[in-house]
Amino acid sequence: MLPQVTASLTTNYRDWLVLLEQARERYDRVILDCPPACQNADAALLASLSDGVLWVVHPDLLGRQGVEAAAETLQTWSTRLLGQVVVGVEDTLPPAVPDRRYLVSSEV
Structure with a gap:
């Protein structure tokens, strides 16, 4: 776990390349928790360095x-x-079995 980086990725791009390459060699999975894409241009740069985005x-x-x-x-x-x-969405769907009277008994 690395501490939160406050400097812009664009100012130390080569350092990030080296850091990610070292992490790839050492670990099976490298997960980057990035700021919201709409609030920070660095997310696009990190995405371009990654194998994929969740x-x-x-x-x-x-x-x-x-x-x-x-x-x-x-x-x-x-x-x-x-x-x-998708996070933060209120569950507004009815329960799958709204009334216990509709449950099927397993007894024969």
């Missing part, structure tokens, strides 16, 4: 237009989208 999206905070804009931004990056995690 996109975490909070639609209640971004709104539909924000999610669409972020998706368009991801498509311009030269990286592979590994998946998407």
